[in-house]
Amino acid sequence: MIIDCHGHYTTAPDALGIYRDQQKADLAGNPDHQAEKGTVQISDDELRESVEGAQLKLQRERGTDVTIFSPRASWMGHHVGNASTSQAWTEHCNDLIYRLTRLYPENFIGVAQLPQSPGASIDTSVRELVRTVEQLGFVGCNLNPDPTGGFFSGPPLGDRYWYPLYEKMCELEAPAMIHVSGACNTPYWQTTGSYYLAADTVAFMQMLQSDMFKDFPDLKLIIPHGGGAVPYHWGRFRGLADMLKLPPLNEAVMDNVFFDTCVYHQPGIDLLLDVIPTRNILFASEMVGAVRGIDPETGFYFDDTKRYVDQSAKIDAAKRQMIFEGNARAVFKRLESIIGPGN
Amino acid sequence: MIIDCHGHYTTAPDALGIYRDQQKADLAGNPDHQAEKGTVQISDDELRESVEGAQLKLQRERGTDVTIFSPRASWMGHHVGNASTSQAWTEHCNDLIYRLTRLYPENFIGVAQLPQSPGASIDTSVRELVRTVEQLGFVGCNLNPDPTGGFFSGPPLGDRYWYPLYEKMCELEAPAMIHVSGACNTPYWQTTGSYYLAADTVAFMQMLQSDMFKDFPDLKLIIPHGGGAVPYHWGRFRGLADMLKLPPLNEAVMDNVFFDTCVYHQPGIDLLLDVIPTRNILFASEMVGAVRGIDPETGFYFDDTKRYVDQSAKIDAAKRQMIFEGNARAVFKRLESIIGPGN
Numbered sequence: 001m002i003i004d005c006h007g008h009y010t011t012a013p014d015a016l017g018i019y020r021d022q023q024k025a026d027l028a029g030n031p032d033h034q035a036e037k038g039t040v041q042i043s044d045d046e047l048r049e050s051v052e053g054a055q056l057k058l059q060r061e062r063g064t065d066v067t068i069f070s071p072r073a074s075w076m077g078h079h080v081g082n083a084s085t086s087q088a089w090t091e092h093c094n095d096l097i098y099r100l101t102r103l104y105p106e107n108f109i110g111v112a113q114l115p116q117s118p119g120a121s122i123d124t125s126v127r128e129l130v131r132t133v134e135q136l137g138f139v140g141c142n143l144n145p146d147p148t149g150g151f152f153s154g155p156p157l158g159d160r161y162w163y164p165l166y167e168k169m170c171e172l173e174a175p176a177m178i179h180v181s182g183a184c185n186t187p188y189w190q191t192t193g194s195y196y197l198a199a200d201t202v203a204f205m206q207m208l209q210s211d212m213f214k215d216f217p218d219l220k221l222i223i224p225h226g227g228g229a230v231p232y233h234w235g236r237f238r239g240l241a242d243m244l245k246l247p248p249l250n251e252a253v254m255d256n257v258f259f260d261t262c263v264y265h266q267p268g269i270d271l272l273l274d275v276i277p278t279r280n281i282l283f284a285s286e287m288v289g290a291v292r293g294i295d296p297e298t299g300f301y302f303d304d305t306k307r308y309v310d311q312s313a314k315i316d317a318a319k320r321q322m323i324f325e326g327n328a329r330a331v332f333k334r335l336e337s338i339i340g341p342g343n
Numbered sequence: 344m345i346i347d348c349h350g351h352y353t354t355a356p357d358a359l360g361i362y363r364d365q366q367k368a369d370l371a372g373n374p375d376h377q378a379e380k381g382t383v384q385i386s387d388d389e390l391r392e393s394v395e396g397a398q399l400k401l402q403r404e405r406g407t408d409v410t411i412f413s414p415r416a417s418w419m420g421h422h423v424g425n426a427s428t429s430q431a432w433t434e435h436c437n438d439l440i441y442r443l444t445r446l447y448p449e450n451f452i453g454v455a456q457l458p459q460s461p462g463a464s465i466d467t468s469v470r471e472l473v474r475t476v477e478q479l480g481f482v483g484c485n486l487n488p489d490p491t492g493g494f495f496s497g498p499p500l501g502d503r504y505w506y507p508l509y510e511k512m513c514e515l516e517a518p519a520m521i522h523v524s525g526a527c528n529t530p531y532w533q534t535t536g537s538y539y540l541a542a543d544t545v546a547f548m549q550m551l552q553s554d555m556f557k558d559f560p561d562l563k564l565i566i567p568h569g570g571g572a573v574p575y576h577w578g579r580f581r582g583l584a585d586m587l588k589l590p591p592l593n594e595a596v597m598d599n600v601f602f603d604t605c606v607y608h609q610p611g612i613d614l615l616l617d618v619i620p621t622r623n624i625l626f627a628s629e630m631v632g633a634v635r636g637i638d639p640e641t642g643f644y645f646d647d648t649k650r651y652v653d654q655s656a657k658i659d660a661a662k663r664q665m666i667f668e669g670n671a672r673a674v675f676k677r678l679e680s681i682i683g684p685g686n
Binding site: 153189190236291 | 493531535540586610
């Protein structure tokens with residue numbers, strides 16, 4: 001079985017965007033406008049149509065089995081409006097993911113967006129995690145390390161601000177992918193090029209400098225996009241751990257931190273598989289996502305990352321199986337109750 | 344000849360730090376305090392002592408010849424105080440570099456810090472570039488793309504704000520290394536781990552999305568630290584250029600953008616040399632810099648990057664010579680008047 005641990009619902013019907021536009025219109029006149037959830041009218045047929053020609057088609061073509069699926073990351077927009085805005089929006093986004101997992105239980109497994117908001121308590125995120133895991137059958141969440149949308153002025157991941165969420169994640173055995181949303185301070189940042197990769201890199205450094213894994217030894221966090229700049233600079237980070245008088249990386253963070261394979265060329269995947277311990281790598285493609293075109297150098301989709309993992313000489317069949325399936329099962333412990341035990 | 348294009352004066356005598364502390368003390372009571380240059384008393388013997396056991400010793404041990412040398416990057420601190428603070432501080436930092444290039448003309452070639460300040464005109468930076476190039480014999484400058492020190496709220500590199508500086512750089516044939524300073528919003532950022540690499544990555548994306556190289560076809564910019572996350576994600580950036588309807592990377596930016604070799608392990612250097620055109624790579628070590636220890640896996644200094652370039656199977660002797668010398672001469676056109684023509 002091949003489990004893709006990083007897919008977003010980037011192809012939602014127009015009604016979702018219209019709902020969001022109305023939220024923004026309500027806020028334009030009054031930044032404190034208190035959102036009510038209301039409704040987003042999307043039929044099951046529209047849901048099916050939105051994924052049949054996209055995520056499901058690509059799963060079939062590429063030979064992957066199941067995608068751990070979450071709302072569109074760049075649309076989470078935690079910086080928009082206030083806590084009530086984020087709450088209403090997040091519930092709808094998660095509800096749509098739930099409906100897709102019911103329509104396609106073989107293909108999609110839910111991961112939650114959280115109703116974060118700059119300066120707001122993390123308690124609402126804890127509650128949404130509980131709702132989505134216990135009532136909707138989700139297996140984890142996406143945690144935004146910079147809900148300001150590009151200004152990096154909130155608490156770092158090691159701050160106790162996050163601890164109630166970490167506590168609940170451990171209790172529910174629900175890991176988080178550390179994933180920012182769209183940058184609002186454009187054109188300084190470009191969301192999928194610079195912002196995502198910068199956020200991935202800062203997240204790793206924050207973890208390295210924190211006590212969070214001493215306090216939560218069972219916490220599991222996935223850094224997407226191949227770990228940002230981290231594997232390419234693995235020597236720098238090993239050296240910084242030494243300079244900062246921290247334990248070696250393998251002791252400090254590698255029981256808790258995992259990288260996905262969203263790196264869109266063979267040399268990048270080869271480096272990832274070469275320098276990062278195999279048990280810390282989870283297969284993912286981020287499709288349909290940041291880069292949708294065909295690489296003229298190969299004739300295949302840039303984000304068809306299964307090909308790079310299949311073709312890499314850096315790993316053998318046993319390690320490939322860990323990356324495609326075993327590690328995802330170890331990190332997302334709730335998976336087994338949905339897809340059954342592995343071989 | 345082996346030219347190291349990225350070295351900082353990280354070992355200055357205490358008098359420099361004391362001067363800076365006094366600046367901060369002056370500002371503590373009055374953020375608008377107007378700095379006067381004053382004096383920093385450091386003798387030639389103190390200057391010699393500060394580099395003999397550090398940069399010069401390492402040059403000899405590692406077999407590099409000359410370092411393109413600039414003030415300590417993490418101390419530029421453009422976010423501290425106001426434009427007058429930055430002006431006085433910058434002049435002293437550059438004056439010390441000049442004195443070192445006079446004491447060791449075979450070993451050090453000067454590159455300028457600029458007196459940037461958030462929200463201030465770029466004109467003072469233009470004037471300091473002219474002073475250091477025309478009067479002090481410097482060959483380029485370090486340009487800080489985020490003088491806020493970690494909040495990323497200023498103009499991106501493609502903004503016309505920077506154009507007077509670009510114009511003067513082209514006129515003087517003086518390239519810039521794009522290099523942030525110390526992050527002030529810690530512990531969110533860690534300066535040498537996450538902040539530098541994030542800034543390198545965003546700089547590349549800003550260039551890719553801009554018209555700056557159409558407007559300044561002769562502009563040469565070096566992205567340090569191996570280009571941040573960019574080479575590791577070269578497929579992503581090639582794909583994003585396609586998604587954003589931009590020309591291919593080699594056409595869009597690779598006549599103007601160069602990466603250094605400050606990547607502190609063999610797999611990272613191998614990837615850099617594999618995916619980036621050789622003409623776009625300049626040898627550098629950043630020593631004495633971010634990572635000063637010895638890699639227990641190799642028994643050699645992490646930042647002894649010459650070893651990785653020497654040992655990489657990705658390049659032949661001709662390409663190695665380009666990386667060690669030829670490309671630096673092509674980018675820093677004023678070098679030849681100082682060190683003579685190459686072979």
